[in-house]
Amino acid sequence: MGRIITLTTDFGLKDYYVGAMKGVILSINPDAILTDITHEIPPHSIFDSAFTLMNFYRYFPLGTIHVVVVDPGVGSKRKPIAVEADGNFFVGPDNGLFTFVYRLSKRYRAYEITDSKYVLSRISNTFHGRDIFAPAAAHLSLGVPVEDLGKKVGKPVTLEIKEPVVRGEEIIGEFIHVDSFGNLVSNIPSNLIKGKSRIHIGRRVxxxxxxxxxxVSKGELLAIIGSAGFLEISMNQGRASDVIDKNKALRVKNEE
Amino acid sequence: MGRIITLTTDFGLKDYYVGAMKGVILSINPDAILTDITHEIPPHSIFDSAFTLMNFYRYFPLGTIHVVVVDPGVGSKRKPIAVEADGNFFVGPDNGLFTFVYRLSKRYRAYEITDSKYVLSRISNTFHGRDIFAPAAAHLSLGVPVEDLGKKVGKPVTLEIKEPVVRGEEIIGEFIHVDSFGNLVSNIPSNLIKGKSRIHIGRRVxxxxxxxxxxVSKGELLAIIGSAGFLEISMNQGRASDVIDKNKALRVKNEE
Amino acid sequence: MGRIITLTTDFGLKDYYVGAMKGVILSINPDAILTDITHEIPPHSIFDSAFTLMNFYRYFPLGTIHVVVVDPGVGSKRKPIAVEADGNFFVGPDNGLFTFVYRLSKRYRAYEITDSKYVLSRISNTFHGRDIFAPAAAHLSLGVPVEDLGKKVGKPVTLEIKEPVVRGEEIIGEFIHVDSFGNLVSNIPSNLIKGKSRIHIGRRVxxxxxxxxxxVSKGELLAIIGSAGFLEISMNQGRASDVIDKNKALRVKNEE
Structure with a gap:
């Protein structure tokens, strides 16, 4: 088990929330290596955090513990869970955050965090990041086996992910993410793009x-395989999202 | 004395300010464990930083050094201070930032940072975070006793904190913070809320x-005990602050 | 060679980009000490990042590795480089980011990062921060000599920097940066300001x-020597940039 603990939340950076989580972790394991990923996931956006997680966790060393707290159902009956997947660890609410992790892993197992030894003695109704997820992650980083945290979860919650539709040489996809540069990321993986391609976004080609x-020239649109491995629509030194509606349909025609 | 140094400022994250402070600390103590809390305190908001600090510092291990720089009076005659309070350490300007620390601690003592051994050799007029607070904190983390930094401050500056007014079963409070989710945090502590309560915010109930x-349903208002231990007004998966004016009076009626 | 690696980018904090870079670094050197400077450089602003870098790197210990990724030309033929300058290390694209480093250093040498041992095995066209700069920095932090990364770059790219014009007792400068407090930073260094000065900004004095x-009173404008060592125009507890156009000409008249 490593000592690296990454933090991904929708808490923003204006408040004490991230600080309190860090304090809880360092109080339990002062040798934990805290690594901020982002605290600016759009509030309550489970898909965005699942997509983000997919794109960074595989670059971390095995044994890293990834805490992800985007938790609109905090205090309700959704389960707090800890997951081991191909040697990586994940802690957060069971609301679909780990959908891509399950898909990308050969083996995974999830446990509900129920053992009171591994959480704070007082659990608030609004901040399980501090009271449950941070301490559970810290105990994992000290070597507590993930199965000690509670009982096994048979079937953790997953999001429904829209796949692109392939019809002969035509692929119909959609945009799933707009990044901070205004690049529009589609759900069309690079391996579906072949030969010369013509990309239709609504009426635009x-x-x-x-x-x-x-x-392309500055300010012009282009299609490119982005770093997540999907087709993206971008603008050279500009924001494609300023001129393209992310809800527009996306069609790719591969030509010989 | 620990090696954990937390950083809380209103410097934002667009500039070199936080980076320069980190460089100064790591130059003096390369083993310091830097922990960002937030650099997005609203500019010059002493109360907001005092409130934020109150809500995270108690979760850190004893011996942690908390650097807080929200300093509209930088370069004027307000004192730079270092404080030890129940085994926790604080470094920043003497402008009321540590008000809640003094209230919550059994014992505390404050020292003006005057010994030139523990600050940079050149002190600018605009950036004591880099030139005074960062190096003082780094020296504390190396084991320099807080009393060595300078002479004792008899009565450090405190903010006037508005307490809620209790009149029989009625409590009159106010909102003291709006968080990044749009939750409105009041100054009414959880222990004043009893039995069935009816909460009036202006004309709204x-x-x-x-x-x-x-x-409650998505988009509906609710009252809840927040993670800071105060009554909060929130909206399920929405922003209460979009529909409620934080300057509105708040009245709670506890009913049998 | 130290283990401290600083990160400065224009990636923002909403996406997985910074997280993926951190994962790559920690996978290669789990003992690297990652230090965020900022990820909020205005997109593609090479000058802003060069200015920011100048103002923090000198505060870090010798041997620190500074990764700076503001890279509008990613995937084109601009070179990825690693630089050693007076004992400090820099990694990023060869697009002028390190202009001030070259100016401020007695000696520097730059190498194109070409050896495939020190980068990821798959290089994307859009994210050299993850695929080239992060792994090169991590290898440097493990003790790989900078000259091993590739072949020497004779003349790295530099930005043209506008210097203030001195005409007798008059100095004509311009604003080069607006910080997050709304302070306007000029290119007039403190040593040119002498005696009583009168500062003209357009028609304002x-x-x-x-x-x-x-x-000065709250809300009033003032001139001050800022922490970067240049003349700045500020407003006490307000934003000078709200009332002053940063494109306005700046003239200083030194009076006896």
């Missing part, structure tokens, strides 16, 4: 998939 | 104190 | 250089 942003 | 956000 | 913000 982008010809071909570029190798780099600077393949 | 909320019946009862909920156990969790999901006790 | 500020008399004298203040010692602290509180030398």
């Amino acid at each position: 982008v010809e071909g998939v570029s190798k780099s942003y600077s393949d | 909320v019946e009862g104190v909920s156990k969790s956000y999901s006790d | 500020v008399e004298g250089v203040s010692k602290s913000y509180s030398d």
Whole structure:
């Protein structure tokens, strides 16, 4: 088990919330290596955090503990869980946050966090990040086996993920994320893009998939395989999301 | 004395300010464990930082050094101070930032940072975070006793804190903080809320104190005991602050 | 070689980008000490990041590795480089980010990062921060000599920096940065300010250089030597940038 604990939340950075979680972790394991990922997940956006998590956790060393708290159901009956998946660890609410982790892993197992030894003695109704997830993660980082946290969860919650539809040489996809540069990330994986492609976004057409942003002039749209491995629509040194509606349909035609 | 140093400022994250403070600390003590709390305290908001500090510092291990720099009077005659309170350490300007620390601690003592050994050799007029507070904190983390930093401050500055007024079964409070989710935090502590409560915010009425956000429908207002231990007004998966003016009076009627 | 690695980017904090870089670094060197500077450089602003870097790197211990990724030309033919300058290390694209480092250093040398041993095995076209700069920095932190990364770059790219013009007792400068408090930072270094100065910003006049913000009333403009060592125009507890156009000409008249 490693000592690296990453933190991903929708808590923003204006409040004491992240600080309290860090204090709880360091009080239990002063040697934990805290690593902020983001605290600016859009509030309550479970899909966005699942997508974000998918794109960073695989770069961390095995044994890293990833705490993800985007938890609109805090205080209700949704379960707090800890997951081990191919040697990586995850702690957070059982609301679909770990959907891509389950998909990408050969083996995983999830446990409800119920043992009171591993959480704070007083549990608030509004802040399980501090009272349950932070202490559970800290105890994992001290070597507590994940199965000691509580009883096994048979079937953790997953999100329904929309897959692109392939019809011969045509692929129909949609945008699933807009990043802070205004790039629109689609759900079309790179391996579906073949030969010369023509991309239709509503009535707009982008010809071909570029190798780099600077393949087109400043301010021009382009299609590119982004770092998450999906087709993205971008603008060289500009924000594609300023001119393209992310709800627009996306069609790719692969040509010989 | 621990090696954990937390950082709380109103410097924002666009500039070099936080980076320069981190560099100063790590140059003096490369083994310091830097822990960002927030750099997004609203500019010059002493009360907000005092409230934030109150809600995270108690979760950190004893010996942690908390650097708080919200300092509209930088370069004027307000004192730079270091405080030890029940085994926790605090460094920042003497402008009321540590008001709640003094209230919550059994014993505390404050020292003006005057010994030039423990600050940078050149002190700017605008950035004591880098030139005084960061190096003083780093030296504390190396084991320098707090009393070595300078001479004792008899009566450090405190903010006037408005307490709620209790009139029989009625409590009159006010909102003291709006968090990044749009929750309105009041100054009414949980122990004043008894039995069935009816909460009046201006002309609006909320019946009862909920156990969790999901006790009401999405978009509906509720009252709840928040993680800071005060009564809060929230909206399930929405922003209460979008529909409630934080300057509105707050009255709670406890009913049998 | 130290183990401290600082991170400065324009990636923002909403996405997985910073998290993926941190994972790559910690996978290669789990003992690296990651230190966030900022991820909120305005998108693609090479000058802003060069200015920011100048103002924090000198406060870090020798041997620190500074990763700076503001990279509008990612995927094009601009070179990825690693620089050693007076014992400090820098990793990023060769697009002028390190201009001030070259100016401020007695000696520096730059190497193109070409050895595939020190980068990820798959290089995307859009995210060299993760695929090239993070792993190169991690290898440096493990003790790999900078000259092992690739071949020497004869003349790394530099930005043209506008210097103030001195005409007798008059100095004509311009604003080069607006910070998050709304302070306008000029390119006029403190050593050019002498005696009593009168500062003209367009038609507006500020008399004298203040010692602290509180030398003037709340809401009033002042001139002050800022923490970067340049003349700044500020407002006591307000935002000078709300009332002054940063494109306005700036003239200082030093008087006896």
